[in-house]
Amino acid sequence: MTEPLDKPKRKDPLKRSHVGHVPPAPRSRAAKAMAVRAGQGRFVLQVCKDCAETTYPPRDRCPKCWGELVWRDQPDGATLVAETTVRTSMDLFFRDHLPWRIGTAKLDAGPVAIVHVHGDVADGAAGGARVRLKLCLDRGGNPALFALPETETPNMQDDPQLRTFTANPKHRRVLVTDGRGPVGQAVAEGLIEAGAATVFLGNADPLMRYPGQASIEACEGIETVPLDIGDTRSVAELAGQLGGRVDILVNTAGFTREGGVGFGGKITDLQAGLDIDVTGLMRLAQAFAPAMSGRSDDGVNAAAAFVDVASVYGLTGRSGFAGMAASAAARLTLLAGLKSEMRQTGIRVMSVLTGPVDDEWHQSVLPPKVAPRQVARAVVDTLANGHDLTPVGDIAKDVLARWQADPLLTIREETE
Amino acid sequence: MDPSSRRRASYDGAVVCAPVTVPYVRFSPQTAHWWTGAALSALGRAAGIGPNDIDGICYSSFSAHPDTVVGMVQHLGLSPRWMDHIPTGGASGVMALRRAARAVQAGDADLVACVAADTNHIDSFRQTLTQFSRFSQDATYPYGFGGPNATFALITDNFMREYGVGRESFAKLCVAQRDNALSNPHALMKKPLSVEQYMAARPISDPVHLFDCVMPCAGAEAFLVTTPERAEALGLSAARIAATIERHNAFPDDSVQTRGGWECDIDALWSDAGCCPADMDMVEAYDDYPVIVAMQLADLGFCAKADLAGFIARTDFTVAGDLPLNTNGGQLSAGQAGAAGGYQNVTEALRQILHCPLGRQVPDARRALVSGFGMVNYDRGVCTGAAVLEQEVVR
Numbered sequence: 076m077t078e079p080l081d082k083p084k085r086k087d088p089l090k091r092s093h094v095g096h097v098p099p100a101p102r103s104r105a106a107k108a109m110a111v112r113a114g115q116g117r118f119v120l121q122v123c124k125d126c127a128e129t130t131y132p133p134r135d136r137c138p139k140c141w142g143e144l145v146w147r148d149q150p151d152g153a154t155l156v157a158e159t160t161v162r163t164s165m166d167l168f169f170r171d172h173l174p175w176r177i178g179t180a181k182l183d184a185g186p187v188a189i190v191h192v193h194g195d196v197a198d199g200a201a202g203g204a205r206v207r208l209k210l211c212l213d214r215g216g217n218p219a220l221f222a223l224p225e226t227e228t229p230n231m232q233d234d235p236q237l238r239t240f241t242a243n244p245k246h247r248r249v250l251v252t253d254g255r256g257p258v259g260q261a262v263a264e265g266l267i268e269a270g271a272a273t274v275f276l277g278n279a280d281p282l283m284r285y286p287g288q289a290s291i292e293a294c295e296g297i298e299t300v301p302l303d304i305g306d307t308r309s310v311a312e313l314a315g316q317l318g319g320r321v322d323i324l325v326n327t328a329g330f331t332r333e334g335g336v337g338f339g340g341k342i343t344d345l346q347a348g349l350d351i352d353v354t355g356l357m358r359l360a361q362a363f364a365p366a367m368s369g370r371s372d373d374g375v376n377a378a379a380a381f382v383d384v385a386s387v388y389g390l391t392g393r394s395g396f397a398g399m400a401a402s403a404a405a406r407l408t409l410l411a412g413l414k415s416e417m418r419q420t421g422i423r424v425m426s427v428l429t430g431p432v433d434d435e436w437h438q439s440v441l442p443p444k445v446a447p448r449q450v451a452r453a454v455v456d457t458l459a460n461g462h463d464l465t466p467v468g469d470i471a472k473d474v475l476a477r478w479q480a481d482p483l484l485t486i487r488e489e490t491e
Numbered sequence: 492m493d494p495s496s497r498r499r500a501s502y503d504g505a506v507v508c509a510p511v512t513v514p515y516v517r518f519s520p521q522t523a524h525w526w527t528g529a530a531l532s533a534l535g536r537a538a539g540i541g542p543n544d545i546d547g548i549c550y551s552s553f554s555a556h557p558d559t560v561v562g563m564v565q566h567l568g569l570s571p572r573w574m575d576h577i578p579t580g581g582a583s584g585v586m587a588l589r590r591a592a593r594a595v596q597a598g599d600a601d602l603v604a605c606v607a608a609d610t611n612h613i614d615s616f617r618q619t620l621t622q623f624s625r626f627s628q629d630a631t632y633p634y635g636f637g638g639p640n641a642t643f644a645l646i647t648d649n650f651m652r653e654y655g656v657g658r659e660s661f662a663k664l665c666v667a668q669r670d671n672a673l674s675n676p677h678a679l680m681k682k683p684l685s686v687e688q689y690m691a692a693r694p695i696s697d698p699v700h701l702f703d704c705v706m707p708c709a710g711a712e713a714f715l716v717t718t719p720e721r722a723e724a725l726g727l728s729a730a731r732i733a734a735t736i737e738r739h740n741a742f743p744d745d746s747v748q749t750r751g752g753w754e755c756d757i758d759a760l761w762s763d764a765g766c767c768p769a770d771m772d773m774v775e776a777y778d779d780y781p782v783i784v785a786m787q788l789a790d791l792g793f794c795a796k797a798d799l800a801g802f803i804a805r806t807d808f809t810v811a812g813d814l815p816l817n818t819n820g821g822q823l824s825a826g827q828a829g830a831a832g833g834y835q836n837v838t839e840a841l842r843q844i845l846h847c848p849l850g851r852q853v854p855d856a857r858r859a860l861v862s863g864f865g866m867v868n869y870d871r872g873v874c875t876g877a878a879v880l881e882q883e884v885v886r
Contacts, residue, residue, distance in 0.1 A: 099621055099628070102629055103629050105629075132869060138743070157645040158648060159644035159697050159699070160694075161696045162694050162696060163640070164636045164637055165636065166632075166636035169636045177637070179649070179746065187746050190634070219633060
């Protein structure tokens with residue numbers, strides 16, 4: 076049984092922080108393709124188009140018939156046939172996390188794989204123990220197979236090896252950027268329920284009342300902080316105060332107004348949207364990413380993730396919300412750049428893509444719309460599983476699936 | 492017709508001579524090129540030859556990057572009419588031997604230098620590992636980065652359970668090899684090892700413990716393959732190649748490696764050689780980990796896997812014993828000099844049967860079995876080979 080993680084003690088500010096490293100990072104193109112799917116929570120392996128052979132490690136051609144390979148979802152069961160506990164390593168990341176348990180797993184899907192092994196898989200279980208494999212992303216954003224006990228065990232998420240593959244909010248301090256809106260408030264409450272130690276909840280205009288204020292102020296663990304992501308100085312000041320205490324950052328800020336491109340759109344709305352959505356994201360990244368990167372392996376409440384909640388229409392554009400979709404598109408592009416930078420420091424960058432939220436700015440949009448609570452659940456789920464792309468709600472799932480299958484067609488459909 | 496039933500040609504017309512070892516050091520500031528030159532220089536002294544005499548070269552190294560044999564011939568002033576680069580690490584010595592012999596037999600070359608050389612800088616071993624192979628980059632080393640220790644720990648864990656082999660069997664092999672190493676002046680390990688010390692060693696990656704692991708180092712090994720006439724003209728002692736086998740990626744569907752490619756071709760080896768395991772005066776087996784030594788003893792026909800524990804307990808593997816094993820101490824006690832680790836089994840066998848040992852002589856040694864194993868591309872060794880060498884003439 077996994078020992079529950081203790082609440083971390085206050086750190087001695089005079090002590091040198093533990094420097095975070097990432098596990099060995101170079102990967103083949105095929106392994107990167109596996110990572111992209113892992114980030115969406117899929118358990119995939121390559122299958123031959125011609126002979127249907129399932130293969131691993133990632134290859135570029137089928138080893139049985141030399142046919143071409145495609146990624147397919149696979150059953151996640153496996154039998155552990157050998158195991159070891161690594162007690163010495165020359166790698167800086169693993170040296171800091173020894174001993175490290177690995178095994179050889181015979182997958183129900185066919186191939187054999189070397190896998191990380193959860194502490195609750197019974198000792199000496201190799202030689203027949205049944206396990207469930209999870210396809211995770213490591214701190215460097217690379218795919219990793221992790222063997223879990225077949226059935227849930229107490230405090231399973233607290234396993235020290237598994238925790239390095241997630242950004243579980245338990246005992247962590249989170250900055251949620253926009254507390255004046257229903258999404259930010261729901262996300263803050265959801266994180267507290269998921270075990271976050273503190274949620275710093277941004278308020279762009281501390282002198283003005285806002286809906287939901289009473290329940291937010293009554294919620295233990297939520298601390299409102301002044302933060303206007305449209306103002307570089309405001310972001311820098313908060314980073315100066317909180318810097319080394321933000322373990323997870325969730326950007327829920329966004330600016331949504333109706334309007335077209337040549338017809339019915341306002342230039343000022345577009346400018347305001349770009350300032351909040353796009354420039355705001357860069358302000359947050361520049362103010363918080365370096366301090367988070369310096370604390371990426373700093374114990375139980377090490378800095379772990381930067382999450383951005385954006386509109387799925389950033390992938391496609393959207394008729395009637397052209398400016399909002401444009402700023403979401405720019406936001407996703409910036410986030411991809413940030414993700415690449417943070418892969419080198421061990422901080423995960425995650426994207427939650429939402430359809431129209433059931434709020435005052437989508438009054439004329441037909442259902443289904445996304446309830447703020449759904450966004451909160453998606454954020455917590457993404458963090459706890461270490462995914463990096465999570466669509467929330469039926470519309471976002473539908474748009475993402477169509478976009479993955481045929482991006483140009485989906486762009487046309489969504490802008491008609 | 493089954494192509495494997497075609498009889499292989501003998502190695503008549505080719506002999507192996509002049510085994511040389513450039514003494515190993517734990518770390519070296521020199522390059523692979525320097526060590527390669529040192530090996531050629533030692534060959535030159537042993538055979539009285541220079542660059543213009545060598546018309547064929549077989550080369551193996553992990554640390555010569557960005558050069559291959561191509562860069563090496565220009566760097567070291569050779570103009571060969573036949574050359575080969577063999578990137579198979581622990582299997583490279585046996586493979587070089589059989590390729591060079593065919594080249595000499597066919598007349599494509601007369602005097603082939605077979606050389607393996609590697610340097611070992613501080614941190615070279617880690618760097619070699621991180622770039623070793625695509626599969627290990629994608630799917631092995633990011634799993635704890637235990638290096639080969641972890642991969643062989645998984646193989647050992649399964650092997651011990653599957654065949655009832657305990658750590659005491661591995662202790663017997665390692666202690667015997669250390670005993671053999673004590674007379675080898677070049678061996679990096681110079682202190683005796685007891686079974687108690689072996690058993691009490693710290694775990695590295697369970698069930699692999701400290702004395703199951705080799706010490707990476709710098710070093711070089713080389714030998715010559717030529718015609719019997721040329722060997723005589725040079726005044727060199729010579730060995731014949733009675734038989735060889737080679738196999739890669741055998742048994743890909745085994746979940747964990749319990750056997751090597753030897754098992755595919757073992758009958759061909761002994762029938763071509765016209766002798767049997769009992770006729771061997773020694774075994775020079777590839778010994779990156781003792782489990783692989785045990786695997787070879789079974790796969791090469793010395794005992795059944797189910798009887799390994801009993802066979803090891805009954806047998807004396809020291810130089811004076813009933814089956815001398817890795818008579819120079821092997822890599823476990825002499826050090827693992829990269830690709831040269833896949834050559835030292837060949838050079839040591841040659842020295843014993845040509846009666847010019849570095850340390851103690853196996854009494855009346857005339858026949859040796861040499862076995863190579865290399866390249867953990869993912870979860871197992873991919874390349875295997877073996878050769879039976881016999882004394883032709885001692886000069």
